[in-house]
Each structure stands twice: as structure tokens, then as C-alpha cells.
Amino acid sequence: MTELPGIVITGASGRMGQMLIKTVMASEKCKLVGVVEREGHDWVGRDIGEAMGGTAIGVHVSDDALEAFAKAQAVIDFTAPKATLAFAALAAQARCVHVIGTTGMTDDDLHELSHAAHHATIIRAGNMSLGVNLLTKLTKMVAAALDDDYDIEVIEAHHNRKVDAPSGTALMLGEAAAEGRGVSLNDVRDSGRDGITGARKKGDIGFTAIRGGDIIGEHDVLFAGEGERIILRHVASDRSLFAKGALKAALWGQGKRPGEYDMMDVLGL
Numbered sequence: 001m002t003e004l005p006g007i008v009i010t011g012a013s014g015r016m017g018q019m020l021i022k023t024v025m026a027s028e029k030c031k032l033v034g035v036v037e038r039e040g041h042d043w044v045g046r047d048i049g050e051a052m053g054g055t056a057i058g059v060h061v062s063d064d065a066l067e068a069f070a071k072a073q074a075v076i077d078f079t080a081p082k083a084t085l086a087f088a089a090l091a092a093q094a095r096c097v098h099v100i101g102t103t104g105m106t107d108d109d110l111h112e113l114s115h116a117a118h119h120a121t122i123i124r125a126g127n128m129s130l131g132v133n134l135l136t137k138l139t140k141m142v143a144a145a146l147d148d149d150y151d152i153e154v155i156e157a158h159h160n161r162k163v164d165a166p167s168g169t170a171l172m173l174g175e176a177a178a179e180g181r182g183v184s185l186n187d188v189r190d191s192g193r194d195g196i197t198g199a200r201k202k203g204d205i206g207f208t209a210i211r212g213g214d215i216i217g218e219h220d221v222l223f224a225g226e227g228e229r230i231i232l233r234h235v236a237s238d239r240s241l242f243a244k245g246a247l248k249a250a251l252w253g254q255g256k257r258p259g260e261y262d263m264m265d266v267l268g269l
């Protein structure tokens, strides 16, 4: 009988960390072999089942990522940019698939990740849900069909604890819109309007970020023309959506050659 792939979850106490742990534990296709938190966190050393308010499961929270990764076939990582870069080097060393949900990475961070991907299988997406990845395709199609008489705005809403803006999903959608238009997002990106900004520049792709309460994640791509508006929308109502997508990616990545992949590859879109 073949062994089930072992999975490590980083950021164990986080909103996504806890959801990922529950998702892996409920799956018959893999097993939870480790959970990692940052050094000094008060969950380090505790049984993760108990730390999450349930019964002990025999997996203890560690702050030694390399030791945890060495026992695993995949790491699922929804933490913070600097932590994710450090984990990428360790996952490459431990030869495990690195699934990255962390958002807010800079161009320099992404460049560094590309280096790690020479030796490791990295699957990264600003949103792991099927719905958003489909919406990304639709956004590209609609942007390609319309000219720049239609202003494109990506409007996103998230909970009041989110630290990065625009969201990773909004940037995915903006990239898709730019690709559809045949332009580079860096050349047309307009985020953070405030004050006397002047009229909207034709061809710009705008971003608006709403933060409040417990909103899980909502994204609209607005195409505003003369006399009509087209709105493509995705609403996430449960974080398990992202966790299930990430687990699918971790299993899909088994045996794949080193390199950078995304959810479009995983979902075959």
C-alpha cells in the first residue's frame, strides 16, 4: 500500500492556517505531518488539536520549519511575504512541493521566488478558488473584446485585519484585464486615488480596496462604458474554499518538475 503524502501547514494559528489544518485532517488523500508557527508564538510546543480548542492529535506546533518540512511531501503556506521567502528556500532544500497563498509580495520578492523555483516545485496564486480562477479567464476575454472606451476598475472588499492592498486576487484580475488589452499592468495601474487626482486617464486599470468587519473576500471587475456597465463578480462566503484549492494544488504538485505553477495549471483552465 502506498503512503499518503504528508503535509505541513505554516502559520498554524492564522485564519487560513487553522482552516488548512482542518481541511488536511478531514482529507483521506493526505496526512498532516507537521505545523509551523513563528518563533516566540505561544502555540509553539503545544499539540495543535488542543491549541485549536479540540482534542490532542499528536502533532505539535514547531518553530523549526526545516525539521518539519523534512518529514513532508508538501508545505502549504499562507503567512507573510518574508516568511514565505524563507520557507521557499527550506522547501527546496527538503524537496517538498511549496504551495503559496501568501499575498502582498513585491516584484523583488517574486524574483527571489523564481530562483527557488529552479530547484523546487512552487505553486502560487493570489486566490486558490475555482471561481476566481474562472473569473480571471472571463476578465481577460471581456477586456480583449472591449476597447478602452470601457474603463476597467477592480473593486475588492476584505476583513479589517487584512494588511495588503490591492488584494492578491485583485492584482490577478488586473493582470488578466491588462493581458486581454495587450498592455502591461505596471504601465496602466491606478491605485489609491485621493485628493485632486485629475480626470481618469483613458486606458488605466483602477483598483479600489474596501476593508471592514469580517468580509472574507469579494471582487468585482467593472467595465464602465457610455450608457452601460458590465460587472463580473466573485463572492467568497467561506475560507474553506481557499483551503480546498490549496490542498488540491499540493496533491497535483506531487511528482511535477521544479518550476513555477499557478492554479490555472492545477485546474487545467
Ligand SMILES: NC(=O)c1ccc[n+]([C@@H]2O[C@H](COP(=O)([O-])OP(=O)(O)OC[C@H]3O[C@@H](n4cnc5c(N)ncnc54)[C@H](O)[C@@H]3O)[C@@H](O)[C@H]2O)c1
Pocket (backbone or CB within 6 Å): 010, 011, 012, 013, 014, 015, 016, 017, 036, 037, 038, 039, 041, 078, 079, 080, 083, 100, 101, 102, 103, 104, 125, 126, 127, 128, 129, 168, 242
Ligand atoms: N491565495 C489565497 O487563496 C488566499 C486566501 C486567503 C488568504 N490569503 C493570504 O494568506 C495570508 C495569510 O492570511 P491570514 O488571513 O491567514 O492571516 P493571519 O494573520 O491570520 O495568519 C498569518 C499567520 O502566519 C504566521 N506567521 C507569520 N510569520 C511567520 C513565520 N516566520 N513562521 C511561521 N508563521 C508565521 C502568523 O503568526 C499568523 O499565524 C495573507 O497574505 C492573505 O492575503 C490568500
Ligand SMILES: O=C(O)C1=N[C@H](C(=O)O)CCC1
Pocket (backbone or CB within 6 Å): 103, 126, 127, 158, 159, 162, 166, 167, 168, 169, 170, 216, 217
Ligand atoms: O483574507 C485574505 O487576506 C484574502 N486574501 C487573498 C487576496 O489577497 O486576494 C484572497 C482572499 C482572502
